[in-house]
Amino acid sequence: MDTEVLIVGGGPVGLTARALLGRWGVRTLLVEKRRELSPFPRSRLVNVRSMEIYRALGLDAAITAVAFAREYGRVRFRDTLSGPDLASAPMLGVHDPVPASPALGVVTSQDRLEPVLLAAADSPVRFGTALVDVVEEADDVRAVLDDGTEVHADFVLAADGAKSTVRDRLGIGTEGPGSLGTFTTAVFDADLGGLPPTGVCFTPHGTLTPLYPEGGWAWFGPTVPDADWPAVVSRALGAEVPVEVRRVQRWEMSAFVATGFRRGRVLLAGDTAHAVPPIGGLGMNTGVADVHNVCWKLAGVLRGWAGTCLLDTYEAERHPVAHRTLTQAVANARRTMAVRDGEVPWSEQYFAQLGLVLxxxxxxxxxxxxxxxxxxxxxxxxxxxxxxxxxxxxxxxxxxxxxxxxxxxxxxxxxxxxxxxxxxxxxxxxxxxxxxxxxxxxxxxxxxxxxxxxxxxxxxxxxxxxxxxxxxxxxx
Missing domain, CATH: 3.40.30.120 (Glutaredoxin)
Structure with a gap:
């Protein structure tokens, strides 16, 4: 099986790369080890810069159609979700338009974003297929899939997550704090009508976010062993309402940047290149900017109007951005964790990241x-x-x-x-x-x-x- 670019990973970053390369007429194959698109909400914010990119792809209207109204682009700090605000701040470029951009970011869930991105290109996608090895040969890259298939590609773009097989097989290390702890997300239903719109609410008992415009919520915080999850969620809600916990997912909050973003014909993007805490919504959006930077360069090399040395500029340009983003995201996470101790962190500056975004x-x-x-x-x-x-x-x-x-x-x-x-x-x-x-x-x-x-x-x-x-x- 031959292709020009093999994309490893079918999350928002890999799917965005597939759409961008498709616009350049580049043949791609995307492989994803999951059997389907993510059923979990996960990433919560498409910022204004990412929406500029999706505007260029003609996807901004479709993404906005399944997102929250812009009034939900606000962060709140409270003792409990049902209590009064201790502090509140708008997410710049999301709650209201900014003169510096033609686009407006949105609060949405990853499982609403990914179907829009999947439909944006018609190149082949193989779900339930994992990459097990990658070897650079004289004129291409040979990738071995777990079903025994060999794929020969001009280039490989790895967006297979923080625990990347590709990065591991290439022996590329990481630098940064590493693990910031184990956290849990609990998806639940509860009758919470009458609350003012909020995109995220931080409380000493955990963080709460609405999932979809039609309903559903998520709680996340440090993992509590053998927890009574309805009781944990109810404590954060501060309201006497029935709570139905639908699923619970444990995950590790990672914080690192890969020591290199390119090894020959293989390039890293998204969480494969840099895993940052989700507080502030910088992770996925930084990955989208990665592939926006590298896909036109790949197209230029493949179509002959650019030399292969242009690909070296990908790491030169994006590696410093990843380090700055990591610093900001770790600071966001640590200050937000202070809410558990009753502190209200710098709410006026929270999500005031337009300088880093644009x-x-x-x-x-x-x-x-x-x-x-x-x-x-x-x-x-x-x-x-x-x-x-x-x-x-x-x-x-x-x-x-x-x-x-x-x-x-x-x-x-x-x-x-x-x-x-x-x-x-x-x-x-x-x-x-x-x-x-x-x-x-x-x-x-x-x-x-x-x-x-x-x-x-x-x-x-x-x-x-x-x-x-x-x-x-x-x-x-």
Missing amino acids: GVAYRSSAVLDPGELAEPGTDYVPTLRPGHRMPHFWLAPGRSTLDACREGFALFTTAGGAPAGSWPLHVERVTEEQLGMRGALLVRPDGHIGARLADVAELPGALAAITSAEAHSPTR
Whole structure:
């Protein structure tokens, strides 16, 4: 069995990669050891940056249709779910639109998101099939599946989770705190009508989240041995209502970053590359940004308009982001755990992560003259500096600058067009007032600025440098 890209793992990250590569016309095969899509809610937030990516795939309306109303984009701190707020804060870019983006994030459950992503491409998917070995050969990668099938692929994209078989078989290590403890999620039903909308509520007795707009709840907290789960949940609810616990799942809260994101023709993404605590909703969304970064690069190499050295920029760009995200997520988790001791952690700043979500900037050979890159803070400050995400502004009603990057590179120019050679390119004429500068901006397919050009005549050289220049980091 042959394919261009073998995707290992059928969670949101692997399914998003399949959809992105499908838009580039890349042949993929996805294998997933589970027999079906996840029946568990798990990830709870699709942030504003991920929704920008799904907007480009035409999936934002379908995702929003099965999500909560935006009023649920709020975090609350209470003694019990039925008690008054001790503190409350909106999730920026979810509760209300932000001027910096054409999209709006949503609170939704993973088991509602995954079917939308699965339907976004028609390439083959094999559920109930696990990868057991992966070997790089002279011209491709040979993957062995648990049914004895051998798959030969040009590249393997591993998104098979924190306990990744691929990462283990390649001998790639991890760095970071490691395990932060064993936790339990209890999915339950209870009549909790009349409560104000909340996306997540932290109490000293555990954290509570609504699962679906039509009903259902989840409690999670540190594992309690031999627990009476209805009693545990009732204590957190603080209300005399019947509680029906439907299922209980124990899991480990991991916190690490892989020491490398690439080994030859195999690339790591999502929890395989970085497992972060779920507090703050950064884990899945960081994985979605991973594959958004790497899929256009894979397409360029496979279609011949980019050199293989472009793939080295994936680790150079995403590895520092993973470390910053891990630091933020661990801080979120530890401060939230303090709620058990009656502390209310920095509620005004909770989910105030727009700088980390929209302010990510890259430094690699795929960015020309980036200058000094500032560490993203709480707030997002738009900038036209290379390496940063292209600022959003409306080109026409309903059409954002980010929409111009859907089919490849985008050239925003105050002058005329320029020949692009074999590279996929869309030219967007803008005024000097709109762009805020003279000349042109070359924006990569992932929406990040690749170069500032004084004249469009510089375009072919810039495209060649971005897609074929010497790599920022050595090939692994």
